[in-house]
Amino acid sequence: MDIKGIMGNYGAYGISGSIPAGGSKTTPTTSPTQDFTKAFGDAVSKVNDLQNQANTAIEQLATGESKGLHEVMIAMEKASISFQFLTQVRNKAMESYHEIMRMQV
Amino acid sequence: MDFFSSLEISASALTAERTRMNLIAGNMANANSTRTAEGGPYKRKDAVFTARQPGAPTFGETLSRFGSGTPTGVEVTAILEDQSSPRLQHDPKHPDADEKGFVALPNVSIIEEMADMITASRAYEANITAAQATKSMAMKALELGQ
Amino acid sequence: MPIDKLFGTTIELVSKNLDLRAKNHMYLAGNVANAETPYYRSKTFSFEDQLKDAVRHREESAAPAVAAHPNHIPLKGSAHRIEDIEGIVDESNVNGLGRDGNGVDLEREMGRMAENQILFNASVKILAKKFEGLKYAIKGGN
Numbered sequence: 001m002d003i004k005g006i007m008g009n010y011g012a013y014g015i016s017g018s019i020p021a022g023g024s025k026t027t028p029t030t031s032p033t034q035d036f037t038k039a040f041g042d043a044v045s046k047v048n049d050l051q052n053q054a055n056t057a058i059e060q061l062a063t064g065e066s067k068g069l070h071e072v073m074i075a076m077e078k079a080s081i082s083f084q085f086l087t088q089v090r091n092k093a094m095e096s097y098h099e100i101m102r103m104q105v
Numbered sequence: 106m107d108f109f110s111s112l113e114i115s116a117s118a119l120t121a122e123r124t125r126m127n128l129i130a131g132n133m134a135n136a137n138s139t140r141t142a143e144g145g146p147y148k149r150k151d152a153v154f155t156a157r158q159p160g161a162p163t164f165g166e167t168l169s170r171f172g173s174g175t176p177t178g179v180e181v182t183a184i185l186e187d188q189s190s191p192r193l194q195h196d197p198k199h200p201d202a203d204e205k206g207f208v209a210l211p212n213v214s215i216i217e218e219m220a221d222m223i224t225a226s227r228a229y230e231a232n233i234t235a236a237q238a239t240k241s242m243a244m245k246a247l248e249l250g251q
Numbered sequence: 252m253p254i255d256k257l258f259g260t261t262i263e264l265v266s267k268n269l270d271l272r273a274k275n276h277m278y279l280a281g282n283v284a285n286a287e288t289p290y291y292r293s294k295t296f297s298f299e300d301q302l303k304d305a306v307r308h309r310e311e312s313a314a315p316a317v318a319a320h321p322n323h324i325p326l327k328g329s330a331h332r333i334e335d336i337e338g339i340v341d342e343s344n345v346n347g348l349g350r351d352g353n354g355v356d357l358e359r360e361m362g363r364m365a366e367n368q369i370l371f372n373a374s375v376k377i378l379a380k381k382f383e384g385l386k387y388a389i390k391g392g393n
Contacts, residue, residue: 055261058377059306061370062268064299069373076377080384087392108273111280118284125287154288176281179288228286231357235283238368242276245375246269249382 043089047082054079108243110176115236117158117178122229124181125152129222136213139201147211149187154179187212257385260309260333264302265378267333271298272371274338279364282355289351293360298338305333 054075060066128150138147156177189212197206278296285291347354 055259058261059264061373062264063303063306065303069369072373072377076380080380083384084387084392087387091392108276111277114277114280114284118286121284122287154285156285156288156291176278176294177285178281179284224287228357231283231286231361234361235280235364238364239276239280242273242368242371245372249375249379251379 040089043086047079047086050075050079050082108239111239112236113158114176114178115232115239117180118232119229119236121152121154121179121181122225122232125154125225126222126229128152128184129218129225132213133215133218133222136211136215136218138211139199139208146191146209147213148191149211149213151185151187152181153183153185155182157182262378262381263333264306265374265381267336268302268374269371269378271296271302271336271338272367272374275367276364276371278340279360279367282360283357283364285353286355286357286360287351287353289353290346291353291355292343292346293355295341295343296338297341298336301336301338302333305336309333 054072057066057068057072057075061069061072132149135147141147157180158178191209191212193207194210195206196202196208199208202208275296275298278294282293343354345354346352
């Protein structure tokens with residue numbers, strides 16, 4: 001195997017430098033904006049999942065499939081708390097954005 | 106669906122059971138009465154329960170309610186006297202003894218009356234619990250907006 | 252503005268559940284009231300199977316089943332929409348044992364009444380929480 005050849009191929013992809021012996025760790029090249037969007041999007045979908053879980057639990061209780069009252073209450077409380085948390089994070093983000101826009105350069 | 110029909114049903118049962126308790130108390134008090142206003146010993150009284158909402162005006166309306174399976178309360182429709190023969194006891198010295206020396210005592214058996222009393226009071230308590238459950242559910246429904 | 256879409260199907264399901272449980276309570280109270288009536292047969296009110304059908308049907312098909320002609324009588328027991336559920340009343344067809352032929356098992360009726368009450372209270376709490384969540388979302392969290 002021609003190691004230099006492999007390195008050359010890798011060079012074409014923009015990753016330079018020698019590969020350390022114990023395996024490599026690629027440094028993230030995404031920008032902070034994408035990180036925040038991704039994180040927020042993940043949070044929203046997680047909150048949505050929790051809400052759906054709560055709705056399913058309620059349906060099961062109403063149709064008599066499961067008699068787990070405490071499970072339903074816990075699922076509903078989780079959904080409600082996570083939604084409130086997300087809302088507050090959004091509010092704070094908006095507030096800081098406005099704060100920054102108000103700064104005079 | 107309203108809760109007030111449930112309260113009416115439970116209230117009708119409470120009234121009926123209370124009537125029955127009154128009759129039982131009367132029976133037990135008169136267990137040894139050999140003389141009554143009509144002559145002869147006291148006759149045991151019993152209440153007849155019918156599953157029907159009190160105040161239902163006509164038989165036709167009651168029948169239609171029965172047919173559709175609507176829940177009904179209970180009403181005391183008649184108070185009957187027990188026509189079984191009185192107990193005879195041999196006691197020649199009693200003022201009411203007949204020529205053979207037998208006294209006709211009322212046909213009240215204390216043990217039966219005690220058993221009936223226990224049943225009536227158990228049914229009364231059960232209906233009290235039902236009425237309280239109705240009230241608690243109705244009050245809980247008021248909390249929907251909070 | 253889609254005002255109707257605000258209250259999703261879960262709220263509809265839970266309110267229907269409340270209606271049915273209140274009706275169930277009435278039947279149970281009737282049974283308890285007639286615990287001493289001779290030849291009385293206890294009545295049971297069941298609706299959970301119908302609810303299950305309606306929920307499953309809603310998930311399977313987006314469009315609700317519509318009768319082909321307005322005069323067609325819908326099949327009893329196969330309600331596809333949640334608001335059409337009526338519940339079925341069953342009357343037991345055996346006379347009870349015992350001297351007076353009464354068929355009401357008082358302990359079982361009280362147990363059912365307690366369970367009904369608990370589930371009713373739970374549904375009220377669930378509905379209240381849902382409304383509260385909606386109000387919070389509308390207010391924007393402040």
